[in-house]
Amino acid sequence: MPWSVRWVGGCGAQSQKQCKKSSFAFYQAVRDLLPVWFLEDMRTMEAFHWEDGGKVSVYSPSEALLYALVHDHQPYARHLLTKFPQSALAVPSQSFSCCQSAPHLAMAVRYNRVRVLFRILKAIQAFPPDDRAGHLDRRGCSRVEGGKTALHMACELVRPECLLLLLGHGASPCLRDSAGNTPLDTLLQQISHTPAANMRAKLLCLDCLFFFVPQDLQFAMRQQLLDNRQQWQDMLGENRFQCLVGLAPPSLFVGAMRVLIRTISPEHFPEALDNLPLPHFLKPLDLKLES
Secondary structure, eight states: OGGGOOOOOSOHHHHHHHHHHHHHHHHHHHHTTOOHHHHHHHHHHSOOEEOTTSOEEOOOHHHHHHHHHHHTOHHHHHHHHHHOTTGGGSOOOTTTOSSOSOOHHHHHHHTTOHHHHHHHHHHHTTSOHHHHHHHHTOOOOTTTTTTOOHHHHHHHTTOHHHHHHHHHTTOOSSOOOTTSOOHHHHHHHHHHSSSOTTHHHHHHHHHHHHTTSOTTOOOTTHHHHHHTHHHHHHHHOHHHHHHHTTSSOOOHHHHHHHHHHHTSOGGGTTGGGGGSSSOGGGSSOOOOOOO
16 A cells, blocks of 8 residues: 555665655545545654655645645644644745745635635634734745735635635735735736636625725726726726726725624624625625534
8 A cells, every 4th residue: 555655764765765655645645535533644654755964754734734725625624723723834844845934825715725714714813913914914935926915816816705704804905916916906907807707706806805905005907997997897887996996985885894894803704794784695705614
């Protein structure tokens, strides 16, 4: 069986080969959604990393969580976040990732793992404020991810559930990526793409952003909207366009939603959306997630 590989000292080339075999075995085991106890036995008893200088190490809870995210192994992700909340969201080792920051939120958005994202966001609520903000507003490396936050990625990939969860748990909609774009700019760029695919989801993302962005947000795409007014009015609708470029105040509904959503603490988001005094069809998204 591939996961029965054991460390053998001595020959470096032989040991490297065994590390590759055991690493692939762990990948397969998570992919095949094997039981949590089995995966933890593998993680803690096998040698996976071959590092510079001949050092060998097992996967950390952080690295195991990334595998669980990729393969949507929800029980394993829940176990890691419950038993190792700090180390499961720590920075992976250099042999695992070249970017020295914790990429778990961005990875959850990339693979659209809404339930695991929800669990990560709940876990970081117990962190000190600076650590919590560091996770929520972490910028990806400029070389690979263009300095984008998880919120930028949710806009770029048009993930309305991920977007609303991040915003409701305190992610900043005002940060800029390496190109100077806010998440709003990133979303508007997606809306402008032709053919106009998935427009309903894009406009839903835009409506979610409206509830959280400050009214005086300076964004790079504003002048382009003004220069191509008719085109953007046709895509966004007149009310959204007027509000975006500052030609009209937000609608009463948007203003009321901004006030109501601010009353919901991250600890109770999104569950408390159900308690908003609104008919169901006016609520931004129906997120039924288990705590």
